[in-house]
Amino acid sequence: MDLETIITAKRQALQQRKAKTPIDAVRALASMQKRPQPVLNTVGAHVALIGQVKHAVSRTGSLLETYDPVSMALRFARGRVDAIALFSDSTVYGRGLDDLTLVARAVNTPLVSQDYVLDEYHVVETRAAGASALVLSADLLDKHALRTLVSATQRNRMTSIVQVQNEDQLRYALSLSPHVIGLGAAEECNLDINTLLHLRALAPPSVRVMIMCCLESLRDVELALKIGVEAVIVSQALFSNDVTLSQLHTLLRRTE
Numbered sequence: 478m479d480l481e482t483i484i485t486a487k488r489q490a491l492q493q494r495k496a497k498t499p500i501d502a503v504r505a506l507a508s509m510q511k512r513p514q515p516v517l518n519t520v521g522a523h524v525a526l527i528g529q530v531k532h533a534v535s536r537t538g539s540l541l542e543t544y545d546p547v548s549m550a551l552r553f554a555r556g557r558v559d560a561i562a563l564f565s566d567s568t569v570y571g572r573g574l575d576d577l578t579l580v581a582r583a584v585n586t587p588l589v590s591q592d593y594v595l596d597e598y599h600v601v602e603t604r605a606a607g608a609s610a611l612v613l614s615a616d617l618l619d620k621h622a623l624r625t626l627v628s629a630t631q632r633n634r635m636t637s638i639v640q641v642q643n644e645d646q647l648r649y650a651l652s653l654s655p656h657v658i659g660l661g662a663a664e665e666c667n668l669d670i671n672t673l674l675h676l677r678a679l680a681p682p683s684v685r686v687m688i689m690c691c692l693e694s695l696r697d698v699e700l701a702l703k704i705g706v707e708a709v710i711v712s713q714a715l716f717s718n719d720v721t722l723s724q725l726h727t728l729l730r731r732t733e
Contacts, residue, residue, distance in 0.1 A: 484593065484617070486569045491596055500598050506605040507633065513609035514587035516560050516636040517657045517685045517708055522730045525708035527560045528553030528588060528716065529691045530580065532570060546576040547583045548714055556585045556716045557726070559708075560610070564591035564691075574606050581607025589638070593617060600629045610636035612659060612689070615646035627653045640689050645678055651684065659689040660706070666690040668697060673704045695721070698728055 517525055525544055530549045553561050563580060565573030573592050581588055587609040594600060603611050609698065613626050613629050623639070630637040639650040641657040650658055660668070668690060680686050687708035688701045694715070701709050717726050 483566055483569055484595070487566065487593060487595060490571065491598060494602070495509065495598055500601060503598065503601045503605050506633040507601050510605060510607060513604070513633075513635050516587045516589060516610040517638075517687065521728070525559040525687075526557070526725070526729060527562050527687075527708055527710045528556065528558040529591075529662045529710050529712055530561060530563045530576075531572075531691065531712070532565050532576070535550070541568050548580050550580040550584050552713060552716050554586050556722050558586065560587040560589050562589040562710055566592040567718065574602060577608060589636075594626060595622075597626065597629045597683065600626060600633060600635075604633045604635055608635065610638055610656075612638045612640050613655075615650055616642055616662075617639070620649060623650070624653055627655050631656075638687070641676070644676065644679065647679055651680065657685045657687055658707075659687050661689045662703075666693070666697075669702050670700060670704065675721065677704050677706065695728065697725055698725065 494574060530546045530553070532544050532546070548560050561580065561584065563573070563577050565576055565643065575592060576719070577588065589610040589612065590603045590608040591612045594603070594611055595617070600611065610661065611630060613623060613630065615623055618626065619627055627637045627639065627651055636657060637655040638657040638659045639653065639655040641647045641650050642662060647658065660673050673688070677686055685707040688706050688710065690710070692698050692701060692709055692711045698715075699707060711725070
């Protein structure tokens with residue numbers, strides 16, 4: 478599914494939800510949620526481990542029967558992750574927010590919404606669903622929108638992760654003082670080490686940085702750690718057995 482189709486569908490769904498439920502009503506629901514848990518914005522020496530829950534589709538475009546976001550989240554929680562990310566906008570799928578709510582009720586682990594945020598309404602409803610952090614893409618948002626949404630995220634006491642893919646985006650993102658900078662694209666996992674090292678070097682040491690690409694292997698994790706990041710996102714493939722999981726945690730401890 479191409480990105481333009483996804484964004485168009487997401488904007489249409491947003492208008493429908495706005496017409497049905499005013500933002501003030503969603504704010505009231507968000508205010509009843511427990512305080513968001515910190516994600517990468519606290520002092521700590523270890524590299525944070527984030528497990529990604531991502532819905533899958535078959536070649537025919539139907540949701541795979543094996544997709545169970547709650548089971549995935551529980552597996553990550555048992556594997557001692559620092560946070561759980563949920564990404565359901567890789568195709569047109571209308572239940573992403575419902576999945577986030579279900580996962581928030583099932584685990585006591587900080588949740589990061591990676592779905593595309595286009596409007597303050599998205600920020601507030603994500604908070605109402607139980608997220609502690611969300612990703613804002615500098616590639617999708619113009620500068621005014623990005624500034625507005627970073628501010629809205631922080632007003633809702635959530636961790637703002639600004640995702641950048643080039644030097645210009647990074648420099649503007651740093652001017653907004655987000656909690657975290659995310660490097661690279663989430664949709665395509667391309668560990669271009671030279672580019673990532675260059676961008677990491679431009680970020681001050683005080684800025685916490687993570688790789689947005691979901692890492693599928695221990696080798697990918699090793700490469701990502703060489704960049705000097707504070708967090709990595711990994712797939713459930715690295716939680717498939719105790720041996721691989723133990724090796725993963727060993728890799729992360731070596732950076733302490």
